[in-house]
Amino acid sequence: MPERKINNFVIKFANVNGSGSASANKLFARSILRMGVPVSARNIFPSNIQGLPTWYEVRVSEKGHLGSRGGVDIMVAMNAQSWNQDQLDIESGGYLIYDSSRPVPASKFRTDITVIGIPITDICNREFKDPRQRQLFRNMVYLGALSSLLAIDIAEVERLIQEQFSSKEALVSPNVQALHFGMDYAAEHFDCPIGFRVKRSSSVGSKIFIDGNSAAALGCVYGGATVAAWYPITPSSSLAESYEKFCKTYRHDHDTGRNSFASIQAEDELASIGMVIGASWNGARAFTCTSGPGISLMQEFIGLAYFAEIPAVIFDVQRGGPSTGMPTRTQQSDILSCAYASHGDTKQILLIPSDPKECFDFGYQAFDFAEKFQTPVFVMSDLDIGMNDHLTDPLEWNDEITYDRGKILSKESLDELAQFGRYLDVDGDGVPYRTLPGTHPSKGAFFTRGTSRDRYAKYSESGVDYQDNMQRLQRKFEQLRTQLPAAIIEEGKTKASIGVIYYGSTEPAMKEALQYLEEDGVSLDSMRIRAFPFGDEVSEFIDSYDRVFLVEQNRDAQMKSLLVSECNVDPNRITSILHYNGSPITARFIRSEITQSLDALKPSRKRKSISQKS
Amino acid sequence: MTFIAKPKLRHPELQRNKHGFTRRDYEGAVSTLCAGCGHDSISAAIIQACYELELPPHRVAKLSGIGCSSKTPTYFLGNAHGFNSVHGRMPSVLTGANLANRDLIYLGVSGDGDSASIGLGQFAHILRRGVNMVYIVENNGVYGLTKGQFSATADRGSKSKRGVENHSASIDLVMLAIELGATYVARGFSGDKSQLVPLIKGAISHRGAAFIDCISPCIAFNNHSGSTKGFDYVREHNEAVNFLDVMTPRDEITADYAPGSVQEIKQHDGTVLRLRKISEDYDVHDRVAAMHYLQKSKAAGDIVTGVLHVDPESPDLHDTLGTVSAPLNSLGKKELCPGKSAIDKFNAARR
Ligand SMILES: Cc1ncc(C[n+]2csc(CCOP(=O)(O)OP(=O)(O)O)c2C)c(N)n1
Ligand code: SF4
Ligand SMILES: [Mg+2]
Numbered sequence: 001m002p003e004r005k006i007n008n009f010v011i012k013f014a015n016v017n018g019s020g021s022a023s024a025n026k027l028f029a030r031s032i033l034r035m036g037v038p039v040s041a042r043n044i045f046p047s048n049i050q051g052l053p054t055w056y057e058v059r060v061s062e063k064g065h066l067g068s069r070g071g072v073d074i075m076v077a078m079n080a081q082s083w084n085q086d087q088l089d090i091e092s093g094g095y096l097i098y099d100s101s102r103p104v105p106a107s108k109f110r111t112d113i114t115v116i117g118i119p120i121t122d123i124c125n126r127e128f129k130d131p132r133q134r135q136l137f138r139n140m141v142y143l144g145a146l147s148s149l150l151a152i153d154i155a156e157v158e159r160l161i162q163e164q165f166s167s168k169e170a171l172v173s174p175n176v177q178a179l180h181f182g183m184d185y186a187a188e189h190f191d192c193p194i195g196f197r198v199k200r201s202s203s204v205g206s207k208i209f210i211d212g213n214s215a216a217a218l219g220c221v222y223g224g225a226t227v228a229a230w231y232p233i234t235p236s237s238s239l240a241e242s243y244e245k246f247c248k249t250y251r252h253d254h255d256t257g258r259n260s261f262a263s264i265q266a267e268d269e270l271a272s273i274g275m276v277i278g279a280s281w282n283g284a285r286a287f288t289c290t291s292g293p294g295i296s297l298m299q300e301f302i303g304l305a306y307f308a309e310i311p312a313v314i315f316d317v318q319r320g321g322p323s324t325g326m327p328t329r330t331q332q333s334d335i336l337s338c339a340y341a342s343h344g345d346t347k348q349i350l351l352i353p354s355d356p357k358e359c360f361d362f363g364y365q366a367f368d369f370a371e372k373f374q375t376p377v378f379v380m381s382d383l384d385i386g387m388n389d390h391l392t393d394p395l396e397w398n399d400e401i402t403y404d405r406g407k408i409l410s411k412e413s414l415d416e417l418a419q420f421g422r423y424l425d426v427d428g429d430g431v432p433y434r435t436l437p438g439t440h441p442s443k444g445a446f447f448t449r450g451t452s453r454d455r456y457a458k459y460s461e462s463g464v465d466y467q468d469n470m471q472r473l474q475r476k477f478e479q480l481r482t483q484l485p486a487a488i489i490e491e492g493k494t495k496a497s498i499g500v501i502y503y504g505s506t507e508p509a510m511k512e513a514l515q516y517l518e519e520d521g522v523s524l525d526s527m528r529i530r531a532f533p534f535g536d537e538v539s540e541f542i543d544s545y546d547r548v549f550l551v552e553q554n555r556d557a558q559m560k561s562l563l564v565s566e567c568n569v570d571p572n573r574i575t576s577i578l579h580y581n582g583s584p585i586t587a588r589f590i591r592s593e594i595t596q597s598l599d600a601l602k603p604s605r606k607r608k609s610i611s612q613k614s
Numbered sequence: 615m616t617f618i619a620k621p622k623l624r625h626p627e628l629q630r631n632k633h634g635f636t637r638r639d640y641e642g643a644v645s646t647l648c649a650g651c652g653h654d655s656i657s658a659a660i661i662q663a664c665y666e667l668e669l670p671p672h673r674v675a676k677l678s679g680i681g682c683s684s685k686t687p688t689y690f691l692g693n694a695h696g697f698n699s700v701h702g703r704m705p706s707v708l709t710g711a712n713l714a715n716r717d718l719i720y721l722g723v724s725g726d727g728d729s730a731s732i733g734l735g736q737f738a739h740i741l742r743r744g745v746n747m748v749y750i751v752e753n754n755g756v757y758g759l760t761k762g763q764f765s766a767t768a769d770r771g772s773k774s775k776r777g778v779e780n781h782s783a784s785i786d787l788v789m790l791a792i793e794l795g796a797t798y799v800a801r802g803f804s805g806d807k808s809q810l811v812p813l814i815k816g817a818i819s820h821r822g823a824a825f826i827d828c829i830s831p832c833i834a835f836n837n838h839s840g841s842t843k844g845f846d847y848v849r850e851h852n853e854a855v856n857f858l859d860v861m862t863p864r865d866e867i868t869a870d871y872a873p874g875s876v877q878e879i880k881q882h883d884g885t886v887l888r889l890r891k892i893s894e895d896y897d898v899h900d901r902v903a904a905m906h907y908l909q910k911s912k913a914a915g916d917i918v919t920g921v922l923h924v925d926p927e928s929p930d931l932h933d934t935l936g937t938v939s940a941p942l943n944s945l946g947k948k949e950l951c952p953g954k955s956a957i958d959k960f961n962a963a964r965r
C-alpha cells in the first residue's frame with residue numbers, strides 16, 4: 001500500500017443544504033485532528049437555507065499543507081442533484097462512497113474509480129422509527145462507515161460526540177448507535193481500511209481548530225470593544241454573532257445580570273458604521289463587520305471618520321462581488337475600495353490577516369491603531385479565513401498588554417492646558433489630541449465636523465486651513481508605515497533572483513507551492529504583506545529581484561495597483577498571478593502559473609547564458 | 615447673515631443658577647443663519663430650557679445631520695461637544711454615542727429634509743429602539759441649505775419658490791413618531807416660545823425617545839406669493855437673475871395663543887399655518903386616541919401643537935440591552951478583558 005495515501009488525501013462530502021450534515025462533517029474532521037493529523041476543512045455552500053447542494057471538503061495532510069488542494073480522492077456523494085458532477089470531480093484511482101439503498105445501474109459509475117455502496121437509508125429505516133431521526137442519523141451512519149474505511153479511531157469520534165452533546169445526554173447514545181451501524185456494515189462488506197487512511201501522528205501539536213470570524217470576535221472582546229453595530233451579511237454575520245456569544249460568557253455579570261457590552265443589529269450598514277462612529281467619538285471601543293456591499297454603503301461615513309479623525313474598526317470579510325454576486329464564495333477584491341474608501345483625498349489603514357490566529361491578533365490590535373491614530377482601521381479578512389475552520393496556532397494573550405487609548409485629554413490635563421486645539425499638531429506627528437464629551441465644564445468642547453474648520457475646530461472655509469489640515473493628515477498617514485505589522489519575508493533554500501508577494505488567505509497555498517517549486521528546482525523568496533500603508537521593506541523587497549510575482553484572489557490585480565501607485569514601482573516588473581473563480585486559491589494553481597510564466601521566458605535566458613559563455 | 619458681536623464681558627448682575635452658570639453659559643457661537651430664520655428661535659428656546667432646568671451645559675452632547683437646522687448646535691451650549699455628522703444619519707451617530715455613555719443628555723437636531731427624506735429610515739429606527747434623547751426636527755418644509763427644493767413634509771399642492779408644484783403626499787413626522795413608539799411626542803412652533811420652552815424641558819426630562827416636530831419658517835425660500843410689496847420686488851429681482859441675490863432680513867414670526875384655541879400664522883411668503891393648541895383636558899397617555907385626533911385635525915387643515923403623547927414608563931435602549939450602570943466608555947481592561955487564563959481554556963476546547 002503506497003505510503004503517499006496515508007494521512008494525505010482530500011475527501012469531499014456532497015450534501016443537501018439543511019440536512020444536518022454540517023455537524024457530522026465537522027465531527028469527521030475533528031476526529032482526525034484528535035488522532036494528531038492536520039486537516040483543513042472548507043464549506044462550499046450556496047446562498048440558500050435549505051435544499052440546494054452544499055459541500056464540505058476536508059484535506060488531510062501530515063505535512064500540514066492546509067490550503068485548498070484541488071481534486072478529490074474520496075467523494076461521499078449524498079446528493080442526487082449533484083451526483084454526476086461529483087463523480088466527475090474524483091481523481092482517477094479515487095473512491096466514490098454512496099447510499100446504495102436504491103440500486104444504481106453499473107453504467108452510472110466511472111470505471112477508473114472504486115465504488116463503495118452503503119445502504120444508508122435502509123439501515124436508518126430499519127433501526128429508527130422517528131422519521132426525523134431516520135433523516136438525521138444518515139450522517140452518523142456514513143461517518144461510522146468512514147471510520148472503518150479510513151481507519152479512524154472510533155473512540156475519538158465517540159468522545160467528540162459525548163463532548164458535543166454533554167448538555168443533552170439523551171442524544172449521545174442514538175448518535176453512537178448510528179455510528180456503529182455504519183462502522184459495522186463497512187467492516188463486514190469491504191476490505192477495511194482502503195488505500196487512503198488515517199494513521200495516528202503527532203503533527204497537530206498545540207494547534208487549535210477555529211474559524212477566522214470567531215477568532216476575530218474574540219479579538220474584539222480582548223481588545224476591549226464594548227459596542228458592536230452590524231447588519232447581517234454573509235460571510236461576516238458570524239463574527240458579530242460570535243462576539244455576542246463570547247460576551248455572554250465573558251462580559252455578563254451573573255450577580256447583577258448586567259452586560260458590559262452592547263451589540264446592535266442595525267437597520268443597515270450606514271447605521272452600523274454611524275453607530276460605531278458615534279460610540280468611538282464618545283470614547284468607547286466600537287466595531288462593525290461587513291462584506292463588500294456593506295463597505296460600499298459605508299463610504300460616506302468612512303470619509304467623515306477619516307477627516308474628523310474618529311476611530312472606527314471595520315472588519316471586511318470579503319466575498320465575490322457585487323450584492324447579487326457570489327455571497328458564499330471567497331475573494332480578495334475589496335483591497336482598493338477599502339484602501340481609498342470614501343470621497344475626497346482619503347487613505348485608510350488595512351490590516352490583512354492570513355489565518356484565524358492573525359484575525360485574533362489584528363482583531364484586538366485594530367482598536368489600538370484606531371485610537372492611537374484616530375482613524376478608521378479595516379481588518380481585511382475573507383470568506384475562506386472567516387467562515388472555515390482552520391488549524392491555527394493557539395490564540396495568545398499576555399496579561400501585560402495594555403490598551404493604548406491614544407491622545408485623550410482628561411479633565412486634569414485640560415485644567416493645565418492654556419488653549420485646546422482639537423486639530424493642533426502639538427507633537428509634530430500629525431496626531432492631535434482629542435477630548436470626550438462631558439469631560440470638563442468649560443474646556444475642551446468643540447464642534448465635530450468634516451473639514452470646514454481650522455486647527456481649533458472653529459468654522460472656516462479658508463483654503464489655507466483646508467490645506468493645512470490635509471497636510472497634517474498626510475503626515476499622520478506617513479508615519480504609519482513604521483507602526484503597522486511589517487511584511488513577513490522568507491528566503492528560499494538557494495539564493496533567489498525571483499520574488500513572490502502574496503497576502504491574506506493565500507498563505508497556506510503559497511507556502512505549499514513554494515515547497516513544490518523548490519522541489520522543481522525553482523527557489524523563490526517570498527513576502528507576505530500584512531498592512532497598508534506599506535513599510536519600506538515592501539518596496540525594498542520589490543527592488544531586490546529581477547522579477548516579482550504577485551499572487552492575488554481578484555481579477556484586477558488590486559494589490560498591484562496599490563503597490564504601483566504608493567511605492568512608485570515599475571508595473572512591468574510585477575507579474576500578476578490572479579485567481580478569482582470564488583474558490584480558494586490552490587498550490588497547484590500557483591505552481592503551474594509560476595512555472596508557465598518562467599518557461600515562457602526560457603528562450604531569452606538561454607540566449608543570455610550562451611552569449612555569456614562565448 | 616447676522617454677525618452681531620456679543621459683548622465679551624460678563625455682566626456682574628447676570629443671574630446664576632445652582633451650578634453657578636448664567637444664561638450666557640448656555641449660549642454658543644454667533645448664528646450665521648438668515649436673520650429671522652425660525653431655527654434661531656428654536657436655538658434660543660433650547661438655551662432657555664437648559665438654563666431653566668439648570669443642566670450643566672457640558673453634560674449635553676449635541677448631534678446633528680446636515681442642513682441649516684443641523685448647523686444650529688454651534689449656536690447654543692458652547693461648552694458642550696457637538697457633532698455635525700452626515701446628511702440624514704444623525705440618529706445612528708447619536709445611538710452609538712448614547713451606547714458609549716449613558717450618563718450624558720443627548721440632543722439630536724435635524725431638519726425636515728434630513729429626517730423625512732434621506733434620513734427617514736434612521737429616524738424610524740432610533741425611535742423604535744427607545745434611545746434616551748431629545749430629537750428635534752426644525753421643520754420648514756424646504757431644503758434650506760441647498761436653496762429651496764421641496765422636502766417631504768411640504769404639503770401636497772404647495773408651490774416652491776421656483777414655481778414647481780409638489781404632487782406627493784406629505785409626511786407627518788409626529789404621526790410617524792407615535793406609530794414608531796416614541797415615548798414623548800410633541801409639536802411646537804418656533805415663534806411660540808412660551809409653548810416651545812416647556813415642550814423642550816419636558817422632552818429633556820423624559821427618559822426615553824422624545825421627539826419634537828418644530829414648525830420653523832424659512833424666510834429665504836418660502837417667499838413666493840402673497841408677500842408685501844417690497845418682498846415681491848425682491849422675489850422678482852431674484853427670479854430675473856435666477857439666483858438668490860438680494861435678501862431682506864425679516865422679523866421672526868411669533869405666536870402666542872391659549873390652549874384649545876386656533877391661531878392662523880401668516881408666513882413671509884403669505885402662506886397660512888393654522889396652529890391648533892391642544893386643550894388642557896387632552897389625555898397624552900392615550901396613544902390610540904392621540905393618533906385619531908391627529909388624523910382628524912389634519913383632515914380639517916389644522917396643525918396640532920403641544921405635547922401629543924407621553925409614555926413615562928417604557929424602557930430605554932440600555933434597559934433592553936441590560937447594560938451595566940457605569941458608562942461603557944468608562945470601563946477599562948480590568949473590566950473588559952477575560953485575560954490569559956480564559957484564553958488557555960478557550961484554546962483547549964478547540965483541539
Ligand atoms: C449625501 C448628501 N446629499 C446631499 C447633500 C446636500 N444637502 C445639504 S443640506 C440638504 C437639505 C437640508 O434640508 P433640511 O434637512 O430640511 O435642512 P434645512 O436647511 O431646511 O434646515 C441637502 C440635500 C448632502 N450634504 N449630503
Ligand atoms: S435658508 Fe431658510 S432655513 Fe436656511 S438659514 Fe435661511 S431662513 Fe433659515
Ligand atoms: Mg428644511
